[in-house]
Amino acid sequence: MSTLAVEKEVNPRFEDFLFDWEQKYQFLVGGYGSSKSYHIALKLILKLLEEKRTALIVREVYDTHRDSTYSLLEELVEDMGLSSKIKCMTSPMQIRFPNGSKIIFKGMDKPQKLKSINNISIIWIEECSEVKYAGFKELIGRLRHPTLKLHMILSTNPVGEENWTFKHFFKDERNKRLVLDDNELYEKKTIIVGDTYYHHSTADDNLFLPESYVAQLEEMKEYDPDLYRVARKGHFGVNGVKVLPQFKVESHDKVMAAIQDIRSPLKRVGMDFGFEHSYNAIVRLAVDHDKKILYIYWEYYKNQMTDDQTAEEIAEFKKTRELIRADSAEPKTIKYFQQKGFNMKGAKKFAGSRLAYTKKVKRFKQIICSDQCENTIYELKTLTYKKNKLDEIIYDEFTIDPHTLSAIWYALDDYEVSDLKAGAYISSSNAW
Incomplete structure (x- = not known):
């Protein structure tokens, strides 16, 4: 157990999520600026300080980590005053903890590099809707450890209902498979179904957002209803112009x-x-x-x-x-x-x-x-x-x-x- 004491202000919507590790899968979906990625990064840091683990963070394209997940974690480490203890390395991108824990970064555009990793007990798939379904199933197979409990965190902005994330975690009409009605999640915000923890958030849940940013999201309602549904409301739906609206x-x-x-x-x-x-x-x-x-x-x-x-x-x-x-x-x-x-x-x-x-x-x-x-x-x-x-x-x-x-x-x-x-x-x- 780590003896490091850290303090960090967080959004109330994510307080329970930060310390909830009961389910194997945690699926976070929401609108722009809801702070879901920020709180996932914080959750990982707190967990890896507490237990010696190796966490893998995945995006579809490896090079996008540098300005997103890696940059976010590096900023958090500095804000928490832990940069003297937690080392953020750039070549290759990796974050090392004083207790032996580490975070490694991979991209699905270089799948051969996934084969060399072992003892991964936590995987975070950022923008999981961009990853192919075959890649998601491949990553489940990479999640293994002889003693530690396994966890996979998936985060995304909602996309079209044809995307595998909707079909897998909510409903697949063609195969008559219903796991959860997405409207129920929008209403209740947090739901547990089997071994999956669902979490929904919007810009309203981020108390640190400037009002001007929320106003920009609201303006989308007038000029791009599809983007408004995704960015402001955080809802799945049909992306684009319907061919047969009648x-x-x-x-x-x-x-x-x-x-x-x-x-x-x-x-x-x-x-x-x-x-x-x-x-x-x-x-x-x-x-x-x-x-x-x-x-x-x-x-x-x-x-x-x-x-x-x-x-x-x-x-x-x-x-x-x-x-x-x-x-x-x-x-x-x-x-x-x-x-x-x-x-x-x-x-x-x-x-x-x-x-x-x-x-x-x-x-x-x-x-x-x-x-x-x-x-x-x-x-x-x-x-x-x-x-x-x-x-x-x-x-x-x-x-x-x-x-x-x-x-x-x-x-x-x-x-x-x-x-x-x-x-x-x-x-x-x-x-x-």
């Missing part, structure tokens, strides 16, 4: 009843081909032309399926003789299905067709999807546009490869949604 999910029975009420429903089937990393995606659609509503009521979604296996699984289409409009970039595959008795033809593709097809889908006043179409919901509910290096939207590229959207494109081949009057249904943020 997309919503209804119960299957309600969707089928609505289709039944359409005076002259236009029914279509579209198919996108895939195998290894992409998917065979088929959707059944119904269009209410008068009301400009698109209904999605059935899907097929699988990969790593050979054509003969897929043909067997979708054999019902041979009986119904429904026309399947498919990706014309795969004429050989289309020919195979035709020979097997399917009513299939290629949808038109041309230079600029991705943009034209996306515009067509966006013209619907509403897009209503059955809750049974889980993959369609997963891909389209939060689908956002990709941006270029200048932070400008690329209107025919998306943050994921949405196979169900491609299937919808093909299904609607040669159908035109009449243009809505300017601004009637499309907000300025989503205008073309």
Whole structure:
């Protein structure tokens, strides 16, 4: 036990966190300026003064430590009057304690250097959302010690719900896995679930922030709502501009009843081909032309399926003789299905067709999807546009490869949604 006595003023929101080492995992998420990194650094110093341990601090890129985690720890050591006892070394970056404890710094951009470290009992992953999920799992394997209790601290600003941090620590809709509703964390601020300690904080929890900084965060509400949600509120969500803001999910029975009420429903089937990393995606659609509503009521979604296996699984289409409009970039595959008795033809593709097809889908006043179409919901509910290096939207590229959207494109081949009057249904943020 160290005999060093140190004093440091801290934010009340973090007082309990500083000395809580009960759980193996500690996940800290919050807005800008909440002081979470500061208090994690302080927590590490206090722990390593008390017990002889080796702690590893990880960021995605090694060189970013110098001006962030290392600089923060060095500043804390000086502020606490411990620079004569705790040595901050720069080549390589390392912090050594009088009792033999040490902190080492690594980057996931140099994974080979992780293999040489041993007896790590504490790992802090700073900006963990930037680290790949495979890297996180690799680090769990590096956390080992013959006698000491093991701990992993993860800190991040919230990002999009598609990020692995949200799926692992909160919910993964595709795999129907729910650990914790993030809204519950925002409300309660601290929650323990199993062997994980959750902590949420915002700039309001940092009593040392100047009012001008908080005012800057508040201004984001007017010019960048997405950044305001992340920076000021510290909430996960959808980052970027949604491709289909009019997309919503209804119960299957309600969707089928609505289709039944359409005076002259236009029914279509579209198919996108895939195998290894992409998917065979088929959707059944119904269009209410008068009301400009698109209904999605059935899907097929699988990969790593050979054509003969897929043909067997979708054999019902041979009986119904429904026309399947498919990706014309795969004429050989289309020919195979035709020979097997399917009513299939290629949808038109041309230079600029991705943009034209996306515009067509966006013209619907509403897009209503059955809750049974889980993959369609997963891909389209939060689908956002990709941006270029200048932070400008690329209107025919998306943050994921949405196979169900491609299937919808093909299904609607040669159908035109009449243009809505300017601004009637499309907000300025989503205008073309």
